[in-house]
Amino acid sequence: MPALARAEQRVAKCVLDDPAAATTATISTLAVDCGTSETTVVRFCRAVGFTGYRALRLALATELGRAEGGAGAARAVSSDIGPGDDLDQVVEKIAFADARAVEETAQQLDLAALHLVIEAMVSARRIDIYGVGASAFVGLDLQQKLHRIGQVAFAWVDPHVALTSAALLGPDDVAVGVSHSGATQDTVDALAQAQANGVTTIAITNFPRSALASIADHVLTTAARETTFRSGATASRLAQLTVVDCIFVGVAQRTYADSQHALQVTYDAVKGRRLERPADIQELRP
Numbered sequence: 001m002p003a004l005a006r007a008e009q010r011v012a013k014c015v016l017d018d019p020a021a022a023t024t025a026t027i028s029t030l031a032v033d034c035g036t037s038e039t040t041v042v043r044f045c046r047a048v049g050f051t052g053y054r055a056l057r058l059a060l061a062t063e064l065g066r067a068e069g070g071a072g073a074a075r076a077v078s079s080d081i082g083p084g085d086d087l088d089q090v091v092e093k094i095a096f097a098d099a100r101a102v103e104e105t106a107q108q109l110d111l112a113a114l115h116l117v118i119e120a121m122v123s124a125r126r127i128d129i130y131g132v133g134a135s136a137f138v139g140l141d142l143q144q145k146l147h148r149i150g151q152v153a154f155a156w157v158d159p160h161v162a163l164t165s166a167a168l169l170g171p172d173d174v175a176v177g178v179s180h181s182g183a184t185q186d187t188v189d190a191l192a193q194a195q196a197n198g199v200t201t202i203a204i205t206n207f208p209r210s211a212l213a214s215i216a217d218h219v220l221t222t223a224a225r226e227t228t229f230r231s232g233a234t235a236s237r238l239a240q241l242t243v244v245d246c247i248f249v250g251v252a253q254r255t256y257a258d259s260q261h262a263l264q265v266t267y268d269a270v271k272g273r274r275l276e277r278p279a280d281i282q283e284l285r286p
Helices: 006-017 019-024 027-033 038-047 053-067 071-076 087-108 111-122 134-148 159-167 185-196 228-254 256-273 278-284
Strands: 127-130 153-156 174-178 200-205 218-221
Touching (some): 006 019, 006 038, 019 053, 087 228, 111 200, 127 134, 127 159, 185 200, 200 228
Parallel strands (some): 127 174
């Protein structure tokens, strides 16, 4: 939606708010409901990948039919958390949104792009990762995973440090920008600086038409929906972490022997920090 023209965004909102009504409404009715023209409705359909309004209606009907196949999912798929929901409903809707984000991210992940990302990271001299806010935690998780298998990786959450990091990278390096919206200025600027130095750039974002995606050599997209109280922020992180896990396992698989050794020695280094016996825990009590 953020990449659409304002009038097309109104059409998108109408469709998202009541997809069932859109499957039966004529193009004229939908245009009137959205306060726009039939031409704008057609432009919207083409902007999101359909040949016209009829193709959009068929796709919506198919998706709604699939959703109705699950009793719990049918209740939650188009619903949001409201002030009248009891705690059982809140938990159900959050769990549904989170599970759906992971499932849909996996379904639409571009495997060709993922393969290129893995190959670039395997051969990289170093990997620098940029993200702020909630995406910073995802960047730190990717750094931790890559570091454990012997890859030289750094996650930078301070915008100034991120820019200085990007300025020092070169063609043998990889830079990763993580942003749900793809419009976070600090992350976009750091990735742009890296790109200017000939670095292989990667974007992890929910929006393939975003500013971040436009400056990346490879784009890996998530599929998370925002909901009331920004519970979608949790869903977006889970979707991003799904992509991170796919990258990590792919890199570890390509460097199997070295990764297995690194995982073992790093496990051995910290295993003494675990409290595994009840007696150990008892000794800590006053």
